[in-house]
Amino acid sequence: MTALALTDTQLDLLAAAGGAAPSLHNSQPWRFCPTADRHGLQVRIDSSRAVPITDPDGRALHLSVGAAVFNLRVAAAQLGRTATVRLLPDPADPQLAAELDLSAPAEDRRPFGPDLYPAIAHRHSSRRPFSNRDIPEQILGDLVDAARAEGVDLAVLEEYGVRRVLELTTEAELRTAADLARQAETRSWLRPEGPTADGMPPAVLGPQDHDARVPVRSFTGHPPTRPAPPTERFEPLPQLATLATRTDHPADWLRTGQAMERVWLLATVHGVRASVLHQAVEWPDTRWRLREPEDGPAHVQLVLRLGYGPPGTPSPRRPVGEILDDTHPAEPHLPTG
Incomplete structure (x- = not known):
């Protein structure tokens, strides 16, 4: 029918x-x-x-x-x-x-x-510190299967891989900090306090790691162009996972986006928080070095940080009338429970 x-x-x-x-x-x-x-x-x-x-x-x-x-x-x-x-x-x-x-x-x-x-309404980027509580193997396996169902490989990293990815992310963050054009572009998406429909208001930025172990992106610049959030102590060894594809074309990127959201929503259902460490994939050389050489040719599209902790602050959203070409007066509300 x-x-x-x-x-x-x-x-x-x-x-x-x-x-x-x-x-x-x-x-x-x-x-x-x-x-x-x-x-x-x-x-x-x-x-x-x-x-x-x-x-x-x-x-x-x-x-x-x-x-x-x-x-x-x-x-x-x-x-x-x-x-x-x-x-x-x-x-x-x-x-x-x-x-x-x-x-x-x-x-x-x-x-x-x-x-x-x-979970669509409850999924938020959590840029706050996570606890040292391990994610159960069963949940990690479910996340791997969810990505695989979308044709994308999710690799949950062991300690050596985590430290290697953190080093590459730190290198990329420092390089970005020295790039005035990139800094200006990032700052252009910062939003002041008050009503906004997109971009990054102060409440969603999150702190920097007091011990500089987890290279969280600094949206306010180096040195900051506005008061920076206070530092906090992050987990000593974060749980990281990479999403990778065998080829690197627009269709692969769209599939990765679907896999990322499927993994993220499923993690949200299980009470697992997530945020993206995106810096290293923004530079071609650090992105290439993210891959595990023994895995053969693969293209890392994203690095996820997973763990248990605060749910994260909701980011502002554009109204339906701005993103739906067939517009109507009624504004729906996503479920909150």
């Missing part, structure tokens, strides 16, 4: 879910548009919200849009629809990142195992 055309309320709910995805500097570089028959949704790249100096190839931009695609898949299941996804369906239109056919009813409203829909 073919599902009915998407209603205005359903389109708003889908766009709100897609718009809750993570993105570099909270740039939110996406737009959503219903198909002509309203049985599906197009996901378009909003290049006006790119971060071109830090992300010249658009890799992080595609990862962000891929995360939005996965949120749409989860929301579609919540609506009782199956999402059939075509990535980059039109070679003549590279801004069309994906098209989702939502015409078929869902056979399973929980196609990803646990119910991930409530």
